[in-house]
Amino acid sequence: MPDPTIHSADSLIRLGYPSSPQSAHDVLTSAGLSEDQAALVPYDLADPFSALRSGELDVLVVKFALREADLVTSKVLHFESRAAVVSSSHPLADRDTVSVEEVADYDAFGRPGAFPEYLWDEMVPRRTPQGREIRRRHRVNTIPEMMALVVNSDALHLSVASVADMAPPAIRIIPIHDLPPTPVRLAWYRGSELPARVARFIAAAEAASSVAHRR
Template sequence: MERRDIEIFLTLAEELHFARTAERLGVSGARVSQTIKQLERRFGVALFQRTSRQVALTPVGNALREDVQAGYQRIQEGIAKAVAAGRGFTGTLRVGFSSPLVGEAIMAAGETFRARHPDCEVRIREVHLSEAFRALRDDELDLQITELPVQENDLSSGPALLRDPRMLAVSARHPFARRDSVTVEDLARDTVLVPADAPAYLLDTLIPPQTPGGRPIQREKVLTSRQELLTLVSGGAGMAVVGGQATRYHARPDIVYVPIVGMPPIEYGPVWPVGGQTSRVRSFLALLLAELDRQSFLLAGLDR
């Protein structure tokens, strides 16, 4: 049964009057009569008893109404909730970030969002690259600001919101620690620690498998948080390609951050489930963009 057929059947079962059913649903009386006749032909049994004076449900029609009513009500409630979530600013907006550079702006945008929409709670959490998009897929997040590109069939992404110059994190005892800069070719001279379980295309964007000169870059995957990664670097287990934000948020006496010449900056942008760009998400992104502008971050690829 189509949704409209169910509506006509259930309304007639309640009104027991063709004209009132048509008026209530905003359709013609002929449409109501035709729909019921089609259903009866499909089922091979009468659903209503009709006389010149009254309309009544048959036993089969009454049983069908009882079976259909509860399920149809749940469908209607689900649709209403989806519409409310898409149009309104109630409930909870869950936002994830993979970088403290983005996290700082997200926190500020969240405060503004709460002030404007007090009926909508904002929850913010960090997401590690080792988990990539798990939280989005498990319906734990509505929006994530993360490293680009994103090439997932079930996820949509927006343009880059900001860029962060790449740097090489090395132990203070490493030979590169005395350098003013390094090149991409230098990445082939030691092990580069990378997050485990990150999508291959994203990993290749962040740290290519070989240098422009064709030398292989030895990448070692470690399932680790950012702090654990830096601890491994400080202990001499390898190097790590990071954003320049590390000098602000992760300054350590046992680690030196050396600029990498010849590599494009790391780009960060919004990601959400396909079909999940609600008005709440759009409003939050607008506030986040305004906050990034206020903080004078380097913006890229934005349609103002």
């Protein structure tokens, strides 16, 4: 059972998330919090950890494996399946699932701004398992910019399943069956003491962890 004392917090937990807010809602729900106990903030994909380091956010939902010396991460809360973001008119749009080897036939996206290169390499690998180059030719700094470009071209983005929650009707999200799912964790700044309400939230989220696929 989540710790009931987490509901006595007198301040909102400032929780950042990378793309879809649904991933943040899921973590809140698993920890026993309601939405009115947190301020959900999409963080800047071009500089994803700056708000955490500056103290503007208390904690982030993060995906893949962080290697930031000044950030601490929780245990894995769950795993999320990989997916390709394509337009509804894309040659792959009618598929129920695709291989990452097929994805390599189309132009993909390079990392936005100061997004850590090692993390982008996990999101959008440089090569497929069979050695084919994934052409990371397009550059945008936001999810809406990415989706707008996808709608109007044959470009695609390698992402995670939850991005479907913010996809417009002209976008299809297709599962990639041969990429491993990504772990989802919480991250916080090592350089300052966590407020008690945030520490309780993290502990409750870890205690409730199912370590299972979100979708």
